[in-house]
Structures are given as C-alpha cells and as structure tokens.
Amino acid sequence: MDGRPTTSSVTPLARRRSLVIATLAVGCAALTSTQFSSAGTPIGRSVKVDPCSLKGRVQVVKAFGDYKVEIVTAFADLKVMRVSALPSRAGEWQFVDALGDFSVEFVDAFGDFKIEYVTAFPGCK
Numbered sequence: 001m002d003g004r005p006t007t008s009s010v011t012p013l014a015r016r017r018s019l020v021i022a023t024l025a026v027g028c029a030a031l032t033s034t035q036f037s038s039a040g041t042p043i044g045r046s047v048k049v050d051p052c053s054l055k056g057r058v059q060v061v062k063a064f065g066d067y068k069v070e071i072v073t074a075f076a077d078l079k080v081m082r083v084s085a086l087p088s089r090a091g092e093w094q095f096v097d098a099l100g101d102f103s104v105e106f107v108d109a110f111g112d113f114k115i116e117y118v119t120a121f122p123g124c125k
C-alpha cells in the first residue's frame with residue numbers, strides 16, 4: 001500500500017463533510033469576488049459615488065444605468081453644464097445616444113447623487 005486510503009475505508013460521513021467544505025469554500029470565494037461594470041462601479045452593490053470626478057460622454061437610459069441621478073434646482077452635489085464637444089472638466093457632460101463613457105438613469109428620489117444644470121462654472125460646490 002502507498003499510504004492513501006482506499007475507497008472502502010472512506011466513510012459516507014467523511015465524504016459528505018468534504019463535499020460540504022468544498023461547497024462552502026466555493027460559496028465564500030463567490031461572495032468575496034466583485035463584478036464591475038464598464039464604468040468601474042460594482043454591479044449589484046450600493047456604493048457612494050464621488051460625483052466630482054464625473055465628466056465625459058453621457059448616455060441617458062431608462063433602466064440599469066451606471067448612476068441614478070436626481071435633477072434639482074438647489075443644493076446639488078454636482079453642477080452640470082451641457083457641452084456639444086470635448087468635455088474635459090468635472091461637470092461637463094456631452095449627451096450622446098450610444099457609446100457613452102457612463103450612463104445615467106434620471107429618478108425622482110433616492111438617487112446616487114443630485115445634479116443642477118448650469119450655463120457656467122460646472123463642477124462641485
């Protein structure tokens with residue numbers, strides 16, 4: 001014999017225990033890994049967003065956007081200026097129909113952050 005247990009010496013209880021341990025290990029590994037969308041936000045998790053870093057080409061969607069955004073007229077987290085080309089500073093958004101840098105879904109309440117449209121001086125407070 002080479003020191004390995006034969007199949008007859010392994011009890012059904014020991015086999016069941018090793019199956020449970022393997023299942024728990026796979027489950028823990030699945031819980032610790034986080035999937036990310038193309039915009040770098042975790043999928044399926046609520047994460048506080050830093051709106052001050054958002055600039056670029058924006059696609060507006062009806063559902064499953066990268067960010068849920070409320071439009072307000074006062075006390076906004078980010079002042080947004082619509083630009084027609086080359087959004088280079090925080091708060092400058094160019095709205096596109098496809099292939100945006102990130103997508104937003106406009107909601108009435110419980111958004112990730114609030115924006116206010118301005119004609120000059122975009123950015124954070």
